[in-house]
Structures are given as structure tokens and as C-alpha cells.
Amino acid sequence: MHSFGYRANALVTFAVTILAVMCSLASLSDNFNVPTPTADVKVLNINWFQKQPNGNDEVSLTLNISADLSSMFTWNTKQVFVFVAAEYETAQNALNQVSLWDGIIPSKEHAKFWIHTTNKYRFIDQGSNLRGKDFNLTLHWHVMPKTGKMFADKIVMTGYRLPEEYR
Amino acid sequence: MGWIGENLGSIRSLQTRQSLTQAVNLGLVVTSALILWKGLMCVTGTESPVVVVLSESMEPGFQRGDILFLHMNQDPIRAGEIVVFNVDGKDIPIVHRVIEVHERQDTREVDVLTKGDNNLKDDRLLYPYGQLWLQKHHIMGRAVGFLPYVGWVTIIMNEKPVIKYLIIGALGLMVMTSKE
Numbered sequence: 410m411h412s413f414g415y416r417a418n419a420l421v422t423f424a425v426t427i428l429a430v431m432c433s434l435a436s437l438s439d440n441f442n443v444p445t446p447t448a449d450v451k452v453l454n455i456n457w458f459q460k461q462p463n464g465n466d467e468v469s470l471t472l473n474i475s476a477d478l479s480s481m482f483t484w485n486t487k488q489v490f491v492f493v494a495a496e497y498e499t500a501q502n503a504l505n506q507v508s509l510w511d512g513i514i515p516s517k518e519h520a521k522f523w524i525h526t527t528n529k530y531r532f533i534d535q536g537s538n539l540r541g542k543d544f545n546l547t548l549h550w551h552v553m554p555k556t557g558k559m560f561a562d563k564i565v566m567t568g569y570r571l572p573e574e575y576r
Numbered sequence: 577m578g579w580i581g582e583n584l585g586s587i588r589s590l591q592t593r594q595s596l597t598q599a600v601n602l603g604l605v606v607t608s609a610l611i612l613w614k615g616l617m618c619v620t621g622t623e624s625p626v627v628v629v630l631s632e633s634m635e636p637g638f639q640r641g642d643i644l645f646l647h648m649n650q651d652p653i654r655a656g657e658i659v660v661f662n663v664d665g666k667d668i669p670i671v672h673r674v675i676e677v678h679e680r681q682d683t684r685e686v687d688v689l690t691k692g693d694n695n696l697k698d699d700r701l702l703y704p705y706g707q708l709w710l711q712k713h714h715i716m717g718r719a720v721g722f723l724p725y726v727g728w729v730t731i732i733m734n735e736k737p738v739i740k741y742l743i744i745g746a747l748g749l750m751v752m753t754s755k756e
Binding site: 414432436487488490492494500501502503504505506507508511513515530535549551553554555556557558559561563 | 636637638654655656657658673675676677678679680681684687693698719720721722723724750
């Protein structure tokens with residue numbers, strides 16, 4: 410009844426239970442945080458725009474991305490993954506999402522940022538539909554916690570348009 | 577002589593009873609673990625509701641030994657989600673982020689491209705030669721929750737089988753010798 414094994418078992422069970430309860434509470438406390446992020450993306454330049462030999466359109470952009478994501482950080486936040494995707498519809502595809510740039514924000518101090526960059530990943534269409542195409546730029550974020558549930562959301566920015574001709 | 581025989585008999589019946597109880601207890605532990613696992617499979621809709629991160633490709637978000645909870649439903653796959661997928665010809669599932677999605681107008685089928693946050697290049701190099709996209713059937717689930725470090729138990733057991741057998745042996749011994 411009061412053997413060493415019995416006591417060790419009780420102690421370990423109790424410790425693990427407390428740890429599990431604290432992890433769930435930490436994760437649940439994230440729900441009380443209501444983030445109010447702001448973002449703005451400008452297309453500064455179309456560097457080049459052409460049709461690949463295999464028939465897919467490809468475009469290179471210069472972007473200016475500024476955002477303030479500091480309201481997302483809570484005590485349970487390990488990092489925020491943020492990316493900008495071009496989103497558009499074509500005759501063939503109901504939705505195309507192409508990630509253009511991404512970054513990892515390790516702490517609240519780095520959450521207010523401003524970056525001037527060309528697209529980090531290639532912006533290639535499935536087919537040749539990009540001439541004169543209206544598209545959205547969407548800033549997505551993915552909050553990765555120290556423990557528990559992950560959160561994700563986005564800000565959609567509309568009104569971008571690619572040129573009518575290749576260049 | 578009769579007295580000894582009587583006692584021996586009662587001890588024997590006690591022992592049978594005790595070992596029967598132990599067998600039933602062991603069976604209960606094993607079946608409840610199985611029920612829990614299968615129940616999780618039903619609730620989450622994926623074959624493996626829990627996966628252990630084995631590689632460094634998603635650092636610093638997910639480190640080796642962290643545990644991910646998966647979920648799968650009919651919602652379409654979207655960019656930014658962290659999915660677990662199987663490529664043909666490889667046994668080990670991969671946990672990476674979706675960076676590109678093309679969803680067909682008519683059939684609603686999706687072409688998906690993935691990349692590890694810590695990798696420089698996208699995953700086309702991991703896919704079989706000539707495969708450009710992942711389809712829905714490659715994807716086992718999307719990661720919804722996260723628990724650090726717990727997966728080290730399985731990593732250690734898989735890499736040092738001696739420890740696994742030692743633990744199983746010790747547990748077996750405890751079950752057999754324990755009373756009550």
C-alpha cells in the first residue's frame with residue numbers, strides 16, 4: 410500500500426495531470442486575446458512579365474510590405490509565421506493562391522515591420538491567364554503557440570492588376 | 577496431513593483467482609488504450625491523429641520531438657495550413673506548410689505545393705521525379721494543435737530498441753508481481 414512503487418506512481422501521475430491542466434489553461438487563455446493587426450502591401454514595380462516555354466505565365470514583382478502584428482503576441486506565443494499570397498480566379502481554377510513572400514516573427518519587438526522586397530517565391534500561373542488579371546494580395550498569419558491550439562487568419566487587400574502586355 | 581492439503585488447496589485457488597484478476601486488468605488497460613486511439617481516429621477523421629516531428633525542416637516552429645495533433649475534414653486545403661502528407665514511395669509522412677494552391681473550377685480538385693519553413697526550397701525535390709503537385713489523397717491531415725517535447729519518448733524508443741524492451745519488460749514484471 411505504501412511501497413516505493415506506489416508512491417512514485419502517485420507522484421508521477423499527479424505531476425503529469427498538473428502539467429496537462431496548466432498546458433490546457435495556457436492554450437485556453439489565448440482565446441481572451443483579440444488581435445487588431447494592420448497591414449499594407451504596395452506593388453512598386455513589375456520587374457518582368459513573360460510566358461515560359463511550357464506556356465505558363467510568370468511575373469516578377471517588387472513589393473513593399475508593412476504590418477503591425479504585435480497585438481497577436483500573448484505569453485503563450487512562440488512565433489508568428491506571416492506570408493503574403495497573390496489570390497485570383499481564372500477560367501480553369503476557382504482559386505489560385507501563390508505565396509510571394511514569407512517570414513517568421515520571433516517576438517513582439519519584431520512584430521512591427523517594413524520590408525522592401527522582390528517576390529521570394531516564383532509567381533507562376535497554371536496556364537496563361539495573367540495578362541490584365543485583377544488579383545488580391547492577402548497577408549496571412551499563423552500564430553504558433555508554446556503549447557496548445559494554433560491560430561490563423563488573414564487580411565485581404567484588393568484592387569491590384571497585372572499589365573495587359575508581357576514585358 | 578489433511579490439514580496441510582486443505583491449506584494448499586486454498587492457496588492454489590487464491591493464486592488462480594489473483595492471476596485471473598491480473599489478466600483481466602491487463603486486458604482492460606490494453607483495450608482502453610486501443611479504444612482511445614480508435615476513438616480519436618473517428619473524431620479527427622485522420623488515420624494518425626497524433627504525429628511526432630522527426631526532422632528540423634519546420635524549425636523554429638516545430639522542433640524534433642514535438643507532438644502535433646491532426647484533424648481532417650472536407651474543408652478545402654488553403655495556403656498557410658500545415659499539412660501532413662505521404663509521398664508515393666516513402667513510408668514516413670512529412671509535416672510541411674502549404675505555399676501554393678490551385679483549385680479547379682469544375683471538379684474542385686486541388687493542386688498543392690508545400691515547403692518546410694526552415695528549408696530554402698519548396699518540396700518538389702521530395703516528390704517523386706516529375707510530380708509537380710500534391711493532390712488531396714496525399715494529404716493525411718492538417719495540424720491544429722501542438723505539444724512540445726512529449727514525442728521524445730517515441731523517438732528514443734525507436735532509435736534505441738534496447739530501452740523499449742527494458743521498459744516493456746519492467747512493466748510486464750510489475751503487472752505480474754503487483755498485488756492489488
